[in-house]
Amino acid sequence: MSGPMKTLRHLVLLxxxxxxxxxAIAAIELGFVALRSQIDGVHDLEWGTDVSPEGLAKGYTHAFMLSFDDAxxxxxxLPHPAHQAFVAQLKPLLDDVxxxxxFAAHS
Amino acid sequence: MSGPMKTLRHLVLLxxxxxxxxxAIAAIELGFVALRSQIDGVHDLEWGTDVSPEGLAKGYTHAFMLSFDDAxxxxxxLPHPAHQAFVAQLKPLLDDVxxxxxFAAHS
Structure with a gap:
């Protein structure tokens, strides 16, 4: 923990x-989003595909941000069977992650 | 725009x-956070340092997530003078960004 009431963000770039x-990519998007309802403790999950004009995304096209109450x-x-099943589905398609x-501090 | 009412996330890893x-790094943290009040249109800014146990952060230690209403x-x-002044302060210290x-879709 890094302080009271700070949300833990878990950011995954694919x-x-x-x-x-x-x-296959669309199936991954659906599979990732489904983890929200399959695993207790994921209190938010948002995602999207890169629209930055800056050209600094290093080839990552997808961002998923999961939020947890604590570590x-x-x-x-991480070791939950639903997550591990998703990782197994993802791995053959994955170039890098x-x-x-x-812990989110706000200004 | 990729749909009505979707927040645009701008994620920066340092x-x-x-x-x-x-x-010097602490000054960068403060300088980045200060952009929130210096530039209209940044409707949220959160940040933190990496606490992932997975070892997949590629050496990035800092995440900053800015939110905008639209593109x-x-x-x-991006070209705002306050942002550009911050980038000039950051650049000599930066290994990679x-x-x-x-656009954040929610499950």
């Missing part, structure tokens, strides 16, 4: 292999 | 040079 089909909820999510978690 | 001092607000932010923007 870069797909060139051969990943649009249908314990994130620690329960970036994950960064932070 | 990786600092090894020689960047803790004081026009983001487009006004990743930027991804997305």
């Amino acid at each position: 870069r797909f292999k060139a051969e990943a089909s649009a249908d 314990a909820a994130r620690d329960a999510y 970036l994950v960064i978690d932070y | 990786r600092f040079k090894a020689e960047a001092s803790a004081d 026009a607000a983001r487009d006004a932010y 990743l930027v991804i923007d997305y």
Whole structure:
């Protein structure tokens, strides 16, 4: 914990292999979003595809941001069977993944 | 625009040079947060430092997530003098930056 009442953000960026089909990517989007209802402790999940004009996305096209109340909820999510099944579905399509978690401080 | 009423997230990940001092990095944290009040159209700014146990952060240590009502607000932010002055302060300390923007869909 890094302070009271700070939401823990779990940010996942995905870069797909060139051969990943649009249908397969759409299935991944649906599968990721479904984790919200499959795993207790994910209190929000938002996502979108890159629209930055800056050209600094390093080839990552998809961002998913999950929110947890605390590190314990994130620690329960990572090895959860539903998450692991999703990772197994994702892996063959994946070129690279970036994950960064932070306790959200607001200005 | 990618649909009505979707918040545009502007996500910035920073990786600092090894020689960047803790004081210099703290000044960058403050400077980034200050942009919220210096630039109209930034309707939220949150940030934090990486606490992921997964080892997939690619060396990025800091995440800043700015929220805009639309692409026009983001487009006004990027060349804004206050943002450009901040970038000039950041650049000598910066090893790499990743930027991804997305219109937030919620599950």
